[in-house]
Amino acid sequence: MPDTHEDLDTREDDVALRVRAIESLLIEKGLVQPAALAAIVETYETKIGPHNGAQVVARAWTDPAFKARLLSNATGAIAELGFSGVQGEDMVVVENTPTVHNMVVCTLCSCYPWPTLGLPPNWYKSAPYRARVVIDPRGVLSEFGVDLPPEKEVRVWDSNAELRYLVLPERPAGTEGMDAAALAALVTRDAMIGTGVAAAAGAGGAP
Amino acid sequence: MNGVHDLGGMHGMGPINPEPNEPVFHAPWERTVFGLFITTFAGGHFNVDEFRHAIERMDPAHYLRSPYYEHWLHAMESLLVQRGALTPDEIDGRMAQLAKEPA
Numbered sequence: 001m002p003d004t005h006e007d008l009d010t011r012e013d014d015v016a017l018r019v020r021a022i023e024s025l026l027i028e029k030g031l032v033q034p035a036a037l038a039a040i041v042e043t044y045e046t047k048i049g050p051h052n053g054a055q056v057v058a059r060a061w062t063d064p065a066f067k068a069r070l071l072s073n074a075t076g077a078i079a080e081l082g083f084s085g086v087q088g089e090d091m092v093v094v095e096n097t098p099t100v101h102n103m104v105v106c107t108l109c110s111c112y113p114w115p116t117l118g119l120p121p122n123w124y125k126s127a128p129y130r131a132r133v134v135i136d137p138r139g140v141l142s143e144f145g146v147d148l149p150p151e152k153e154v155r156v157w158d159s160n161a162e163l164r165y166l167v168l169p170e171r172p173a174g175t176e177g178m179d180a181a182a183l184a185a186l187v188t189r190d191a192m193i194g195t196g197v198a199a200a201a202g203a204g205g206a207p
Numbered sequence: 208m209n210g211v212h213d214l215g216g217m218h219g220m221g222p223i224n225p226e227p228n229e230p231v232f233h234a235p236w237e238r239t240v241f242g243l244f245i246t247t248f249a250g251g252h253f254n255v256d257e258f259r260h261a262i263e264r265m266d267p268a269h270y271l272r273s274p275y276y277e278h279w280l281h282a283m284e285s286l287l288v289q290r291g292a293l294t295p296d297e298i299d300g301r302m303a304q305l306a307k308e309p310a
Contacts, residue, residue: 015277016236021301022284023239025293031250037242044241045231086245107215109259110275119241122233123225125275131217143223158215161255195225 049118052083054187058180061171088115095168103194104165111159144195167194174201211267237276253286
């Protein structure tokens, strides 16, 4: 590890300079179009994110036929809502129930369902999460403020380059009268990774 | 391969420390690396398996201490150089030139 912040900053400056050099060379050679680059980045910063997955979950909570399709053919059911594409080509949805809690990881790298959740947070790609969630999932859950009863089974799913998982959280109590749009606001990113649960009615929330 | 990337079950990596209200990218260069990856991937310069393998070939100490998008930078640069789209001399030369200009 670098010894001081100064070392870290110097390294980061060097990385940033390297990126500018590669970007300018690729543009100069016609291998990258600046407009395409800007459009891609904007899409992933503003359009694609956990609000997409939240719509899938809310629909499953309010439409039993959709939920059945989602659990039997997730890729097809998610495509009905238009959230398909790169890194979401083969989806599996795992359902949380009163007796089972599911969590998702990519121990080898960073595989994540982009069309429904956007780009993953840093902790999801970090060594501590990837190392620990498969041997100490309850300890990891505690770190996220989630304490499950000991009798509840915890299942951890390891994503890979071909197949991506999304957790269908349990619908919170007291939400019987809410429509899909109001329900979607309760579905956090972490609830769909399995490091969280859906927010209580009236709470709303991120992440 | 049981390289350093194969982290599942390893002890001693410390707490997770999730960041509240985390931005999609943490620095402008991360945003650029993401965009360059998508465009060069779409341009057929490498496939996903080659990209991941290039990350897995990183020096283990470098892998563990570097931010995530530096893994992507390393893999993309290695593959573009391997395929002849860029040369190390070009990159070094451009870095030296840009270092003299304001960002």
